[in-house]
Structure formats: C-alpha cells, structure tokens
Amino acid sequence: MSASPASVTASATAPVPPPLPETLVTVRRLNRIFDNVHAVKDISFDIARGQVVGFIGANGAGKTTTMRMMATLDVPNSGTIRIADMDVVQRPGSVRRLIGWMPDHYGTYAHMTVFEYLDFFARAYGFKREQRRTRVEEVMDFADLTVLADRPMNKLSKGMGQRLCFGRMLLPDPEFMILDEPAAGLDPKARLEFKNLVRLLAQRGKTLFISSHILSELGEMCDTLLFIDGGKMVYHGSAESLRRNHGNSANGNAQMVLDIVLAGPGDMLTQWASMNPLWSLLEERRDGARLLVESSDPLVLAAGLKKMILDGLPVIEFHREERRLEDAFVDMLRKISVDGSTRHT
Numbered sequence: 001m002s003a004s005p006a007s008v009t010a011s012a013t014a015p016v017p018p019p020l021p022e023t024l025v026t027v028r029r030l031n032r033i034f035d036n037v038h039a040v041k042d043i044s045f046d047i048a049r050g051q052v053v054g055f056i057g058a059n060g061a062g063k064t065t066t067m068r069m070m071a072t073l074d075v076p077n078s079g080t081i082r083i084a085d086m087d088v089v090q091r092p093g094s095v096r097r098l099i100g101w102m103p104d105h106y107g108t109y110a111h112m113t114v115f116e117y118l119d120f121f122a123r124a125y126g127f128k129r130e131q132r133r134t135r136v137e138e139v140m141d142f143a144d145l146t147v148l149a150d151r152p153m154n155k156l157s158k159g160m161g162q163r164l165c166f167g168r169m170l171l172p173d174p175e176f177m178i179l180d181e182p183a184a185g186l187d188p189k190a191r192l193e194f195k196n197l198v199r200l201l202a203q204r205g206k207t208l209f210i211s212s213h214i215l216s217e218l219g220e221m222c223d224t225l226l227f228i229d230g231g232k233m234v235y236h237g238s239a240e241s242l243r244r245n246h247g248n249s250a251n252g253n254a255q256m257v258l259d260i261v262l263a264g265p266g267d268m269l270t271q272w273a274s275m276n277p278l279w280s281l282l283e284e285r286r287d288g289a290r291l292l293v294e295s296s297d298p299l300v301l302a303a304g305l306k307k308m309i310l311d312g313l314p315v316i317e318f319h320r321e322e323r324r325l326e327d328a329f330v331d332m333l334r335k336i337s338v339d340g341s342t343r344h345t
C-alpha cells in the first residue's frame, strides 16, 4: 500500500469537530439475545482514543454481534455503548458520522468498477465534484487501489476486495474504525500490507477496533487485546502482559518453551517428554516438537538436553522460544475455568 502522509485526511472542507474525549468508547453490561442464543453476555470495556484494540474469539464467540451493535446496526437487549459520549441507540446518526465500519462480507455490483464504487460512496458521503474526485484518488492511493481503478468489482481477488472495502470505510475519514475480520483470507504479503496500513492510521491518532479469530494475526499490531469466549469477555489487557502474566503454570512456577528438531520422527520427543517429569508436549511436528519445561532454571534446561542426547534422541537443533501468545491464552483460559473470573491487566 502506498500511503503518503497527507492521504488519509479528508480534503472536504468540513467544520472543525469538537475534541474527542480521552475515553472514546464505553461499553457497559452489554447483552444480546437471539431467540434462545445468548450471543453477548454482560460485556463491559473501555477504549482509549488513539488505541488499536484487537477483539479476539473463536467462530461464534460473539464478535460480529458486538461490533454490529457498536456500529449502530443492531440494538442490545440491555446495556449501553457510548462513543464520544454519545449513546449509539439514542444518537445513531451522530455516531455514524464518527465511525467507519468494515463488515466481514459485503455486496458487489457486477458492472461497477473500483473507481465507480468509491465514487458512488463518496457521493453518498456528500463529497462534491472536484473534492469527490480528490478524495477518491487519495483513498485509492492509500489503499493501493489506483492500479485497479478500472477493474470491475466482481473481478477482484479476495485481498483486492478487502482493500476496496477498507477504502470505502476510509472515505469519510472516520475517527473510530470497526473492522470485522479484515485480515481473514489474506495471503502473508497482503496481511503485512494491512498491518502497515493499521500502523499508519494509528500514527495519525485514529482509534481502531479489529476482530479476528487468529490471535497471532493481531498480537503485534494492537495496543490492547480483548478476548471473548462464548459471549463473555475473558481478558482485557496488552499482548505483553498476557505473555508475562500467563507465562506461569497453574501452580505459579515459571516455565520455558523449547523448540527441538530431530533427525528422526517427532513422536520420539512426545514419548521422551511423557517419561520425564518437568517436561511436557505442546506441539508435535514431523521432525520435532515444542516442549514445555516447568522451570525457569537454565540448569534444568541444560540437564534435560543432556539427558535427551544420552537417551539416544537425534537432536540436531534446538532453541528457546518467546512464549507464544496462543500458549499464554490457553493458559489463561485454563486458569479462568478454575476461578471463573475475567482478567484485566
């Protein structure tokens, strides 16, 4: 994506808006029930202005339902959502002027080109003549759509379509952007480009709320992570504090993760770990495994590696890993199932 510094600021001469509050979004005791499905259960959280927040949960966890309510597209059964001190149910029109919404699916118009599509929406947002053309060009430049300007919408790849949807959201230069699974189905290059775009928007002081069911997709680009599981919020804090605070075993002992490669089948390590206390299997691969060591003492690690060799394991490579977010998350869920509380760190 070829963003230039000026390219995200709308060029329309709009009146100067009032300053936004420090706490841009406040969600309190939010509930949504569909027939007999309690999709969102008593969720509360705040989002500070300028933050990039990752909203993570498995399929069916309640992400889209929560986001649709924030985007004024659905109404809670109980609870409140306030964006810039405005209640989304009572003042949807004013809230909409502040937010951008990128749905996980969007309709295509077979005979419209990328330019025509953006031009159509820019017209709907009230951009007139030259301003409209300038704005559409700015957005196409930012979202790397310029080369696709004349391409019919129904001839776009998944990644191109995501960029178009992203561009559409950027047209009115929203302060708060709600993005539902924007990186789903993107190839690694497109995902990296998307991360860069998010970083650029964050640098310009925008606030973003981004959902994904893949933790590692969001870990690096978000200031804060918010986890939802079965409609309930189970964690609200930074990726770093998740790694730090949930890097311990249930009995409070420190742990290490070791990635080992063998010149032989990975199940040798699975068997070895099952026979050695302090060691357990995290993940078996064809030619190795990731093992968890219930200690932070380097001597325990060294003794374990020596024993592996003496036990005849053909170890050809090993390294200590940063604890993965996924592991920390699983660990946290395990602790929550023990004491039943939401984690705020």
Ligand SMILES: Nc1ncnc2c1ncn2[C@@H]1O[C@H](COP(=O)(O)OP(=O)(O)OP(=O)(O)O)[C@@H](O)[C@H]1O
Residues within 6 Å of the ligand: 034, 035, 037, 038, 039, 057, 058, 059, 060, 061, 062, 063, 064, 065, 066, 213
């Ligand atoms: N309009 C609806 N009517 C009935 N049930 C619904 C409706 N919308 C969502 N649900 C249910 O609410 C639950 C949460 O769905 P939601 O789409 O919010 O999850 P999600 O976390 O976004 O999942 P995904 O990643 O699969 O999109 C699911 O059990 C879903 O079937």
